[in-house]
Amino acid sequence: MFEDVISFIQNTYKTKEFIPLHEPRFIGNEKKYLNECIDSTFVSSAGKFVDEFEEKIASYTGAKYAIATSNGTSALHVSLLLANVEQNDEVITQALTFVATCNAIRYCGAQPIFVDVDRDTMGLSPSALKGFLENNTTVKKQQCVNNKTGRVIKACVPMHTFGHPCRIDEIKDICNKYYIFLIEDAAESVGSFYKDKHTGNFGQVGVMSFNGNKIITAGGGGCIVTSDKRLAKKAKHLTMTAKVPHKWDFNHDMVGYNYRMPNLNAALLVAQLENLDNFIHSKRKLANMYEDFFKATDYTFVKELAECKSNYWLNSILLQNKQQRDEFLNEANSQNIMSRPIWTLMNKLPMFEYAQFDDLTNSEWLEERVVNIPSSVINMN
Known part of the structure; x- marks a missing residue:
């Protein structure tokens, strides 16, 4: 058949x-850069390749800032924290997605809400999102409140499924109207563009993955892209255990995470980007x-x-x-x-x-x- x-x-x-x-x-400089990284002895979360990767992926995507992370799921988790998603908040996403999206929501103690996708993009449907918000929520003091649960809907996480951009500009307009923080799950869409703009640049932040099966890979790895300086600074701080910079003291000013991408992975990614x-x-x-x-x-x-x-x-x-x-x-x-x-x-x-x-x-x-x-x-x- x-x-x-x-x-x-x-x-x-x-x-x-x-x-x-x-x-x-x-097929490129992967082994060369890995050897260089090993010879430098900087194989963990500090080293020149991490900084170089962040500069190059930001330049490629058109974002002002990029923060390298250990994987795409950690990037999603931190992005939700940037949106101030907390215990018993709610986050809208699509039911047709990889489980990491919803896992990250639960890491924050928040609850997912599932809305439909468009058949032609397989990504979150603007009309379904608009219909759900019109029929189920009320805006109070610049917060979107779910009429059924009384909880605040803090964020929305649409995904560009299999690299195909969803109608992200329409989603952005809807989220702005309802005071919802927009996080683009661009884990699968590195190198994809919507209306001549790279995916991940429509929301306040975008998330990418460099897992072993992605279009470019470090074996693992992820990143957050944003053009908001404040969010970028906080994201980097959170991914580096919230350590206050100092030559020798170990001071931390909030609960942070060991989510920084190792230099070894970044060396692979710099070569892959080429x-x-x-x-x-x-x-x-x-x-x-x-x-x-x-x-x-x-x-x-x-x-x-x-x-x-x-x-x-x-x-x-x-x-x-x-x-x-x-x-x-x-x-x-x-x-x-x-x-x-x-x-x-x-x-x-x-x-x-x-x-x-x-x-x-x-x-x-x-x-x-x-x-x-x-x-x-x-x-x-």
């Missing part, structure tokens, strides 16, 4: 051996090949919208229903082609089944149909 798809993927990657979903490419544009060029070429192929099939390839430039981190197709999705996953994986479904909706997980959620029709529709197919960089031409 899926022979043509499997054959196309095998021919594209020129192998019938195992084809991973997304493997890293180390090839980011080449990686994106290759991945967009692969996406075009997939798009052309799937036009002649019964399956839909998920492509970027107008005014978007996606990094196509993970390529996705839509099957006709859950049964066909499961049949494809079984067949592809049995043929050594790693494929996976989209995430289980967060409101279905036992940790979050108590959470308030709005109509999730689009999220449920996508959950039953979306499959990610191999998306590794195939060449550098």
